[in-house]
Amino acid sequence: MPHRLFNFSAGPAVLPEAVLEEARENLLSLGDSGVGIMEHSHRGKAFTEVYEETVSACRELANIPENYKILFLQGGASSQFYFAPMNFLPDERTADYHVTGTWSQKAIKEAKILGNAHTASSSEDKNFNYIPKSYDYSDNPVYVHMTSNNTIFGTQYQSLPEIPENSFLISDNSSDIFSKPIDVTKYGLIYAGAQKNLGPSGVTLVIIRDDLIQKGSKKLPSMLQYRTHADKGSMFNTPPTFGIYIMGLVLKWIHSEGGLSAMDKKNKQKAGILYNYLEQSKLFNATAEKEDASLMNVTFVTGNEELDKKFIQCTEANGFSGIKGHRSVGGMRASIYNAFPEAGIEALVKLMKQFESDHQ
Amino acid sequence: MPHRLFNFSAGPAVLPEAVLEEARENLLSLGDSGVGIMEHSHRGKAFTEVYEETVSACRELANIPENYKILFLQGGASSQFYFAPMNFLPDERTADYHVTGTWSQKAIKEAKILGNAHTASSSEDKNFNYIPKSYDYSDNPVYVHMTSNNTIFGTQYQSLPEIPENSFLISDNSSDIFSKPIDVTKYGLIYAGAQKNLGPSGVTLVIIRDDLIQKGSKKLPSMLQYRTHADKGSMFNTPPTFGIYIMGLVLKWIHSEGGLSAMDKKNKQKAGILYNYLEQSKLFNATAEKEDASLMNVTFVTGNEELDKKFIQCTEANGFSGIKGHRSVGGMRASIYNAFPEAGIEALVKLMKQFESDHQ
Numbered sequence: 001m002p003h004r005l006f007n008f009s010a011g012p013a014v015l016p017e018a019v020l021e022e023a024r025e026n027l028l029s030l031g032d033s034g035v036g037i038m039e040h041s042h043r044g045k046a047f048t049e050v051y052e053e054t055v056s057a058c059r060e061l062a063n064i065p066e067n068y069k070i071l072f073l074q075g076g077a078s079s080q081f082y083f084a085p086m087n088f089l090p091d092e093r094t095a096d097y098h099v100t101g102t103w104s105q106k107a108i109k110e111a112k113i114l115g116n117a118h119t120a121s122s123s124e125d126k127n128f129n130y131i132p133k134s135y136d137y138s139d140n141p142v143y144v145h146m147t148s149n150n151t152i153f154g155t156q157y158q159s160l161p162e163i164p165e166n167s168f169l170i171s172d173n174s175s176d177i178f179s180k181p182i183d184v185t186k187y188g189l190i191y192a193g194a195q196k197n198l199g200p201s202g203v204t205l206v207i208i209r210d211d212l213i214q215k216g217s218k219k220l221p222s223m224l225q226y227r228t229h230a231d232k233g234s235m236f237n238t239p240p241t242f243g244i245y246i247m248g249l250v251l252k253w254i255h256s257e258g259g260l261s262a263m264d265k266k267n268k269q270k271a272g273i274l275y276n277y278l279e280q281s282k283l284f285n286a287t288a289e290k291e292d293a294s295l296m297n298v299t300f301v302t303g304n305e306e307l308d309k310k311f312i313q314c315t316e317a318n319g320f321s322g323i324k325g326h327r328s329v330g331g332m333r334a335s336i337y338n339a340f341p342e343a344g345i346e347a348l349v350k351l352m353k354q355f356e357s358d359h360q
Numbered sequence: 361m362p363h364r365l366f367n368f369s370a371g372p373a374v375l376p377e378a379v380l381e382e383a384r385e386n387l388l389s390l391g392d393s394g395v396g397i398m399e400h401s402h403r404g405k406a407f408t409e410v411y412e413e414t415v416s417a418c419r420e421l422a423n424i425p426e427n428y429k430i431l432f433l434q435g436g437a438s439s440q441f442y443f444a445p446m447n448f449l450p451d452e453r454t455a456d457y458h459v460t461g462t463w464s465q466k467a468i469k470e471a472k473i474l475g476n477a478h479t480a481s482s483s484e485d486k487n488f489n490y491i492p493k494s495y496d497y498s499d500n501p502v503y504v505h506m507t508s509n510n511t512i513f514g515t516q517y518q519s520l521p522e523i524p525e526n527s528f529l530i531s532d533n534s535s536d537i538f539s540k541p542i543d544v545t546k547y548g549l550i551y552a553g554a555q556k557n558l559g560p561s562g563v564t565l566v567i568i569r570d571d572l573i574q575k576g577s578k579k580l581p582s583m584l585q586y587r588t589h590a591d592k593g594s595m596f597n598t599p600p601t602f603g604i605y606i607m608g609l610v611l612k613w614i615h616s617e618g619g620l621s622a623m624d625k626k627n628k629q630k631a632g633i634l635y636n637y638l639e640q641s642k643l644f645n646a647t648a649e650k651e652d653a654s655l656m657n658v659t660f661v662t663g664n665e666e667l668d669k670k671f672i673q674c675t676e677a678n679g680f681s682g683i684k685g686h687r688s689v690g691g692m693r694a695s696i697y698n699a700f701p702e703a704g705i706e707a708l709v710k711l712m713k714q715f716e717s718d719h720q
Binding site for chain 1: 365367377384387388399400401441470473474582598599681
C-alpha cells in the first residue's frame with residue numbers, strides 16, 4: 001500500500017481506497033475474463049454487465065423512479081451548460097437562472113448565446129458568500145436552473161428553491177451529488193460531472209425525466225439530443241467505459257457505507273469538526289454565511305494574504321495536498337467530498353490550532 | 361500476471377500490457393506523490409507534467425509542426441461529426457464528404473443537419489468493400505472530409521485523396537492513427553477517438569492547424585469552439601485526466617517500440633500473416649478489395665452464415681475474444697491495432713487452418 005496524502009483537491013478529487021484497489025486488480029483482466037476493464041468492447045457481455053450494474057446501483061441508491069433515465073455522457077457539466085438550453089429553450093421562451101457562483105455564471109452565459117436567459121437571483125453582491133432566499137422569476141420560464149453546491153465559494157443550497165408552476169428544475173449537482181438523500185421527483189434534469197463525488201473526470205451522470213427527453217428539440221445533431229442517448233442506453237457512441245466502471249464501484253461503495261443517509265450523517269460530522277473550530281478560532285474565518293455553508297467545500301481565510309500563503313505552505317510541508325483556495329476567494333479551501341476521510345479533517349484542524357497558537 | 365486472452369475487439373481494444381502495468385502501479389499514488397492518477401487536480405503540478413509529456417510525445421512521434429495544436433477533447437469522433445461543420449461550414453458554403461463506410465455516413469448525416477454537405481465519392485454500391493479512386497467534388501468546397509480506415513468494412517486509404525485548391529482536409533483517423541507515419545501538413549484537422557490505437561474510450565485526440573482555429577465560428581457555445589480548447593490548452597473545463605495519462609503512456613510505448621515507421625512495419629507483417637493465409641484458403645475469404653484492405657481490421661467470411669457462426673464459437677472456445685464481425689458485413693473481423701500481438705494472429709491462423717481442414 002503506497003503512502004497516501006490527505007488530498008483536499010476540489011476535483012478531480014480523492015476516491016475511496018477500496019475502489020482504487022478493486023480497479024487496480026481489474027486493469028489487466030476484468031474478473032477472470034482475460035481482458036482488462038479498459039479493453040472490453042462496450043457492446044460485449046462483460047461491459048454490458050458493468051453498465052447495467054452501474055445503472056441499477058444509481059437507481060437504487062437515490063431511489064430514482066422508472067420515469068427517469070440514467071445516462072452517462074461526456075464533456076462534463078460545462079457541456080450540459082449548452083445541452084440544456086439547446087434542447088429545452090425555444091426562441092420565444094425564457095429560462096431562469098439562480099446565479100450563486102462561477103459555475104452558474106458560466107451556465108447562464110452559455111444559455112444567453114443560445115436564447116433568452118434571465119437572472120432569477122444572484123449573490124454576486126457579496127462575492128457569492130450566501131444563497132439567495134428571494135427570487136425574481138420571469139413570466140412563465142420554461143425551466144429554472146440552479147447549482148446545488150458552489151465549489152469555489154463554499155456555499156450549498158440547504159433546500160430547493162420554489163419554482164413557478166409549469167416550469168421544471170434543472171440542477172448542476174456536480175459537487176454534492178449523492179452526498180445526502182435526494183428527492184429526484186423534484187427535478188426535471190440533474191447533471192453531475194463525476195470528478196468530485198462519483199469517479200474520474202470524463203463521465204457525466206445525467207438523470208432526466210422521460211417527458212423532457214421527448215420534448216427536447218429534434219433539430220439538433222444526434223449527439224446533442226438527450227433522446228439519442230436515452231434511446232440507446234448511453235451506447236449511441238462509445239461511452240467512457242472505464243469512467244462508468246469506476247462510478248459503479250463508487251456507487252456500490254456508498255451503498256456499503258450505508259447509503260445516502262449515512263453519507264449525509266458522515267458529511268455533517270466531518271464538516272462540523274472544521275466549522276466548529278473555525279467558529280471559535282481567532283485567526284481563521286469561514287468565508288461563507290453560516291446558514292448556507294457547504295458540507296463539501298469549506299472555504300476560509302486568515303484575513304492576511306501573507307499568512308494564508310504561509311499556512312498553505314505549512315499544510316504542504318505536513319503532507320496535505322490541494323488546500324489552496326480558488327483565486328476568486330483566496331485563502332484556503334478544504335474539499336471534503338464523500339470519500340474524504342474524517343481523519344484528514346482532524347489532522348487539518350490539529351495543524352490549524354498549532355498554526356494559530358504560533359501566530360497569535 | 362493474470363491470464364490474458366487474444367482480444368480482437370474493434371474498440372475499446374487491446375492496450376499494451378506494459379501500459380496497463382504502469383497504470384496499475386499509479387492508481388493509488390502517481391509516482392511518490394501520495395495521490396492516485398485519477399485523483400490529481402487537472403491544474404496541479406503532477407497532472408500538468410502528465411499533460412505536457414503527452415503533448416510532447418504526440419508532437420515528437422508524428423512530427424507535428426508548431427502551427428498545429430494538439431487537443432484532448434471528449435465525446436469521441438461522433439462529436440467531431442458536428443464540431444467540424446459547426447465550426448467551419450457557413451450557410452452559403454458546401455462541405456464535401458468521401459463516404460467509405462458507416463462512420464463517414466454518420467459524419468455526412470450530421471453535417472447535413474447543420475448545412476450543405478455533398479457526397480464527393482461513395483463505395484456504397486459494393487457494400488463499402490473498396491476505397492473510391494475518382495471524386496466528384498462540388499464547386500469550391502470549404503473542406504473535404506474522409507475516414508482514413510473503415511473499422512466495419514475493413515478498408516483503409518493507402519494514400520490521401522487529392523482535394524480541390526482552397527479547400528482543406530478533415531480526417532477521422534480514429535481507427536488507424538499512429539499505426540504508420542503521417543504527414544500532418546496535408547491535413548487541416550485530424551481527429552481520433554482514443555479507444556482503438558491510443559487508449560481508453562472517453563478522450564479524443566484533435567490535431568488542428570492554427571489558422572482554422574481562428575477561422576472557426578464565434579457564434580457557438582464556448583465548449584463547441586476549437587479556439588476555446590486551444591486557448592486553454594484543453595483545460596477550459598476538466599479534461600479526461602486518466603484518459604490523457606493512458607494516452608501518454610501509449611505514445612511513449614510506441615516510441616519505445618521504434619516509432620511510427622516501426623509500427624507500420626509490424627502492422628504490415630501482422631496483417632500480412634492473415635491476408636496471406638486468406639488468399640490461399642478455400643474456406644475463408646477476405647471481404648475487402650485487396651488493394652484497399654485494412655491493416656487494422658481484417659474482415660472475412662466463409663460464405664456460409666452457419667459456418668461463420670460455428671467458427672466464431674470455435675474461436676471463443678479456444679480463448680480468442682471479439683472476433684465476430686459487425687452485422688453490416690457479417691462473418692468475422694480481426695481488429696489488430698498497434699497493441700495486438702503477432703502471436704495472436706499466428707494462433708488465429710493456426711485455428712483457421714484446423715477449422716478449414718475439419719470442414720472441407
